[in-house]
Amino acid sequence: MAKVLLVDDAAFMRMRCAKLLTENGYAVDEAENGQEAVEKYQKIKPDLVLMDITMPVMDGLTAVAEIKKIDPEAKIVMCSALGQQNTVMSAIKAGAKDFIVKPYQPEKILSTIKRFVG
Amino acid sequence: MGLNLDASPEELKIFLEEAEEHFQTLEEDLIRLEKEDFNEELMQEIFRASHTLKGSSATIGHTRMAELTHAMENVLDRLRKKQLAVSTELVDILFECLDCLRVLRDEIINDDESDLELGGILQKLSSARDSGDEGTGAGPAALSSPETRPAEKSKLSLELNWEESDALRHCVEEGTHPILVRLTFDVEPEMAAVRLFVTLMAVGEIGEIIKSDPSAEEIENEKVSECLTVLICTKEDEEKLKKLVAELPNIARSEIEKYVYEGLEGQVQPDLPEQGISPAGGAGEIKSEVKSSTASNKANNKKANRTVRVDVDLLDSLMNLVGELVIDRTRLFQILTTIETEYEIDEISQDLGRTSVHIARVTTQLQEQIMKARMLPVENLFNKFPRMVRDLAQKAGKEVNFVMAGQETELDRSIIEEIGDPLIHLLRNAVDHGIEIPEERSAKGKSAEGRLKLQAAHEENHIIITIKDDGRGIDPELVRQSAIKKGLISEDQAKRLTDKEAVSLIFTSGLSTVAKVTDVSGRGVGMDVVRNNIEKINGAIEINSVVGEGTEFKIKLPLTLAIIRALLVSIDNSVYAVPLSTVTETIRIQRQQIEYVNNHEVIVVRGKALPLKRLKKVFYGHITDEDERDKLFVVVVNLAGQQIGFVVDSLIGEQEIVIKSLGKYVGEVQGVSGATILGDGNVALIVDVSTLVKKAAS
Amino acid sequence: MAEELTVNENQFVVFRLGRETYGLDIATVLEIITMQTITEVPGTEYFIEGVINLRGLVIPVFNLHKRFNVEGGEITRSTRIVVVEVEGNNIGMIVDAVSEVVNIPQDVIEQTSNILGGIDEEYLTGVAKLEDKLVILLDLVKVLRRNDGTMLENFC
Numbered sequence: 001m002a003k004v005l006l007v008d009d010a011a012f013m014r015m016r017c018a019k020l021l022t023e024n025g026y027a028v029d030e031a032e033n034g035q036e037a038v039e040k041y042q043k044i045k046p047d048l049v050l051m052d053i054t055m056p057v058m059d060g061l062t063a064v065a066e067i068k069k070i071d072p073e074a075k076i077v078m079c080s081a082l083g084q085q086n087t088v089m090s091a092i093k094a095g096a097k098d099f100i101v102k103p104y105q106p107e108k109i110l111s112t113i114k115r116f117v118g
Numbered sequence: 119m120g121l122n123l124d125a126s127p128e129e130l131k132i133f134l135e136e137a138e139e140h141f142q143t144l145e146e147d148l149i150r151l152e153k154e155d156f157n158e159e160l161m162q163e164i165f166r167a168s169h170t171l172k173g174s175s176a177t178i179g180h181t182r183m184a185e186l187t188h189a190m191e192n193v194l195d196r197l198r199k200k201q202l203a204v205s206t207e208l209v210d211i212l213f214e215c216l217d218c219l220r221v222l223r224d225e226i227i228n229d230d231e232s233d234l235e236l237g238g239i240l241q242k243l244s245s246a247r248d249s250g251d252e253g254t255g256a257g258p259a260a261l262s263s264p265e266t267r268p269a270e271k272s273k274l275s276l277e278l279n280w281e282e283s284d285a286l287r288h289c290v291e292e293g294t295h296p297i298l299v300r301l302t303f304d305v306e307p308e309m310a311a312v313r314l315f316v317t318l319m320a321v322g323e324i325g326e327i328i329k330s331d332p333s334a335e336e337i338e339n340e341k342v343s344e345c346l347t348v349l350i351c352t353k354e355d356e357e358k359l360k361k362l363v364a365e366l367p368n369i370a371r372s373e374i375e376k377y378v379y380e381g382l383e384g385q386v387q388p389d390l391p392e393q394g395i396s397p398a399g400g401a402g403e404i405k406s407e408v409k410s411s412t413a414s415n416k417a418n419n420k421k422a423n424r425t426v427r428v429d430v431d432l433l434d435s436l437m438n439l440v441g442e443l444v445i446d447r448t449r450l451f452q453i454l455t456t457i458e459t460e461y462e463i464d465e466i467s468q469d470l471g472r473t474s475v476h477i478a479r480v481t482t483q484l485q486e487q488i489m490k491a492r493m494l495p496v497e498n499l500f501n502k503f504p505r506m507v508r509d510l511a512q513k514a515g516k517e518v519n520f521v522m523a524g525q526e527t528e529l530d531r532s533i534i535e536e537i538g539d540p541l542i543h544l545l546r547n548a549v550d551h552g553i554e555i556p557e558e559r560s561a562k563g564k565s566a567e568g569r570l571k572l573q574a575a576h577e578e579n580h581i582i583i584t585i586k587d588d589g590r591g592i593d594p595e596l597v598r599q600s601a602i603k604k605g606l607i608s609e610d611q612a613k614r615l616t617d618k619e620a621v622s623l624i625f626t627s628g629l630s631t632v633a634k635v636t637d638v639s640g641r642g643v644g645m646d647v648v649r650n651n652i653e654k655i656n657g658a659i660e661i662n663s664v665v666g667e668g669t670e671f672k673i674k675l676p677l678t679l680a681i682i683r684a685l686l687v688s689i690d691n692s693v694y695a696v697p698l699s700t701v702t703e704t705i706r707i708q709r710q711q712i713e714y715v716n717n718h719e720v721i722v723v724r725g726k727a728l729p730l731k732r733l734k735k736v737f738y739g740h741i742t743d744e745d746e747r748d749k750l751f752v753v754v755v756n757l758a759g760q761q762i763g764f765v766v767d768s769l770i771g772e773q774e775i776v777i778k779s780l781g782k783y784v785g786e787v788q789g790v791s792g793a794t795i796l797g798d799g800n801v802a803l804i805v806d807v808s809t810l811v812k813k814a815a816s
Numbered sequence: 817m818a819e820e821l822t823v824n825e826n827q828f829v830v831f832r833l834g835r836e837t838y839g840l841d842i843a844t845v846l847e848i849i850t851m852q853t854i855t856e857v858p859g860t861e862y863f864i865e866g867v868i869n870l871r872g873l874v875i876p877v878f879n880l881h882k883r884f885n886v887e888g889g890e891i892t893r894s895t896r897i898v899v900v901e902v903e904g905n906n907i908g909m910i911v912d913a914v915s916e917v918v919n920i921p922q923d924v925i926e927q928t929s930n931i932l933g934g935i936d937e938e939y940l941t942g943v944a945k946l947e948d949k950l951v952i953l954l955d956l957v958k959v960l961r962r963n964d965g966t967m968l969e970n971f972c
Contacts, residue, residue, distance in 0.1 A: 080309070088312045089338060098316050101308040108367070115365045442872045692856065737858035778874040780857065780867060783905055783960060788859050793867055793874045801855040801867045801874055 002117040003027045005046035007037040009055040034058030038066045047117040049076045068095040075116045120229050124179040140167040144216050149504045152209045161198040183222040189243040190215050211242050286328045289351030296377035299348045304370035310342040325352025433492050437680050440485045441776035447481045448797030450474045489678050493528035496574045500525050510549040517556050517567040524574035530678040536655045540648040544585045552589030581675045588668040594620035621663050622759025625649040649758050653808035656697045658757050686770035689733045693802040700755040700807040709748050732765045736789050757811045824922040831911040834886040839951040846899045848914050877908035902956050920944045
């Protein structure tokens with residue numbers, strides 16, 4: 001069972017997303033900011049990270065860079081709101097594999113995850 | 119009613135600019151298409167222009183434009199696949215589309231829906247598209263049958279520069295093989311640029327990207343494109359790549375093939391490209407080519423980014439300010455001369471001298487630069503002519519080979535605005551009256567196709583525009599006859615006119631407005647208007663015509679409207695300026711040389727009588743005895759073939775002058791077209807050569 | 817306090833033309849300059865003296881002596897050109913001397929008068945009786961109009 005790390009400071013978002021993922025057979029772990037995400041990544045080595053951008057303590061962009069330092073092969077998908085194109089572009093350049101745009105469409109999240117972790 | 123478009127004003131501006139470019143492309147290419155019949159590259163360009171317009175107009179939510187371009191694209195697609203043949207009717211329809219597109223574009227500018235009905239043109243497009251299926255019959259005939267030409271490949275060209283070719287060779291040597299991937303995205307993916315980038319990265323994971331269009335750099339700079347073309351060298355086979363691509367989101371269509379390249383030595387030509395697979399169906403075959411060429415496109419893009427848009431008013435105001443400086447430059451030198459003659463030359467005056475010279479130089483450069491900034495290539499104006507000539511020729515049942523040259527020649531934008539109508543008029547006349555119908559031409563031993571040439575060129579301080587046809591020419595005898603009949607000249611006068619002078623009579627109002635005469639003379643409706651318009655902007659027009667061989671109009675224009683070169687002359691102790699564009703020469707004469715013809719003063723110059731006009735008499739109504747010096751100066755001017763000599767007291771010199779209006783309280787003054795400010799701060803009047811010459815002729 | 821305008825007062829530029837004193841609403845006066853070299857423009861109305869260069873602008877100069885048929889008009893050290901703005905155009909007018917700017921209360925202005933010399937009543941907005949003199953107040957628009965009532969701008 002593939003492990004997905006959900007990083008988002010909004011509990012509501014994590015909740016909806018986690019529900020969708022578990023229902024579709026993924027093991028879900030959660031982090032509420034970039035810092036926590038980096039720590040958890042080291043601990044649980046998830047197969048995929050869904051990373052929000054705007055978060056307290058450590059933002060998503062920094063977290064991508066940190067995680068890439070730990071694991072250059074890390075698969076990270078950015079979760080962005082519209083209008084964050086530049087940040088997403090930076091994240092992709094920093095090593096994120098893809099992005100999805102909020103509001104989430106369940107099929108899109110699933111197809112994206114499937115592409116990376118099967 | 120507003121259009122409610124989904125775009126910011128800034129975006130609309132870009133959209134409009136791009137649209138204009140595409141219109142221009144379509145305009146030029148459609149004419150070429152009709153002439154050259156099938157030309158694949160041309161066809162692709164036309165298709166792309168229409169296609170891009172479709173995409174952009176759909177994006178901003180201009181549904182009518184999107185609808186029209188979509189219908190156009192359907193036809194163009196069949197055309198480029200050779201399922202339809204090029205025909206005049208079809209080109210007509212496409213031109214009509216272009217006209218409609220311009221109306222739709224104007225809707226955006228006015229933010230108001232026009233009352234343009236698209237029903238008719240859409241109907242035409244759709245029957246044109248279907249006409250190929252009917253095989254023979256009415257409408258554009260089908261060309262070759264489908265068997266001889268399979269569904270035409272969408273030519274995909276990725277031009278490689280030497281570095282990229284090098285990288286490609288290197289990769290091939292390493293044992294990877296080049297594959298070309300072309301991905302078409304579905305409509306408006308979210309964050310299109312990032313989507314492109316991610317896709318490019320994803321494709322890049324299985325090999326080395328030699329080149330992509332758009333490039334990673336371009337995508338980072340948010341260049342969004344509907345298509346992504348990638349040349350990748352990989353150890354994997356196409357199947358693997360297809361699988362990878364199939365998983366990528368937002369891809370509407372994909373084409374994958376082995377990269378066929380030429381020009382690399384020692385390489386075995388790979389197999390023929392195989393059919394690509396596309397998840398959305400409708401795969402096309404790709405032919406690709408390698409060309410070692412420079413990355414000139416990139417350079418162009420960079421250059422384009424280094425421009426800013428400037429309001430025309432700002433340019434006008436800059437020009438006025440420079441005009442002030444030009445006046446002060448002259449003034450400065452006069453002050454300097456005064457100081458040097460009246461006081462001892464010391465260090466301070468020398469310093470002033472050096473500074474003045476420097477300021478003068480900088481002023482001159484500034485003037486040149488600002489004039490340059492106001493310049494536009496005449497191309498902007500000329501571009502609409504091929505289409506116009508084509509339509510006119512078609513209507514008149516004539517065959518015209520229209521050639522243009524010197525489109526890059528630059529003119530002040532305000533002059534370009536003024537010169538458009540006269541040029542249209544002259545071209546129209548050339549097609550309507552000058553060039554004969556094919557049968558007539560053939561009977562005369564000429565080629566059935568008439569030749570019409572429009573040319574612009576820079577000549578010293580002027581721009582010369584020539585319009586030349588090889589039509590029937592103007593018969594000076596017929597012009598003489600009708601001028602006599604109209605009572606414009608006496609039979610005696612008519613006899614004395616040279617042929618060239620006689621032909622030039624078409625520029626006089628009495629003659630040129632008579633429609634009947636023009637039918638005979640082959641030219642002339644509104645020629646006086648043409649002449650007035652050109653002379654209004656200090657230009658001059660001249661005609662040369664040979665019966666049976668054709669007619670040439672030569673228009674001489676100043677580079678700019680605000681500042682002109684002038685000859686300063688003195689009349690009754692006042693300074694007057696004569697625009698240099700009208701002056702052919704200045705001569706010094708003895709009073710005894712003046713002869714009288716019909717009580718008018720003339721002198722004989724090189725065996726020809728030159729009528730004289732005393733400017734003092736024109737302006738002050740009298741010549742006193744003391745004015746009757748023995749030596750007189752004559753400024754010879756020539757406008758529309760009419761030459762006269764202005765008698766002045768003395769010549770002062772040549773100078774650049776800034777044209778100023780006399781203001782409405784002074785009103786129009788006979789013989790004076792405006793005023794200018796001299797170096798000493800005084801005002802000099804500008805001689806209205808055009809009016810005086812016309813008056814002298816009547 | 818004395819300089820302050822009351823509601824019914826207007827400021828006028830007062831100048832001399834021959835023996836008479838004229839006033840122009842200060843709002844219409846742009847500046848007053850010394851005599852300049854005037855370039856004659858042949859074929860214009862008799863009272864247009866010519867044109868001058870006013871800081872790069874070519875403006876016409878009217879000769880009010882000729883316009884109003886007032887004697888005199890020799891150029892002296894006190895001769896001035898009053899530059900006014902009328903209907904968006906700058907125009908110069910030659911006067912013999914500019915004396916002062918005065919406040920004139922509305923109630924001392926009389927609409928008509930029979931004590932005038934050469935000047936036609938139709939060019940006036942009125943006459944102001946001040947303590948020491950009479951000031952003839954000009955209606956600029958009418959001054960610049962031709963006798964037949966058409967604007968000069970239509971003159972060719």
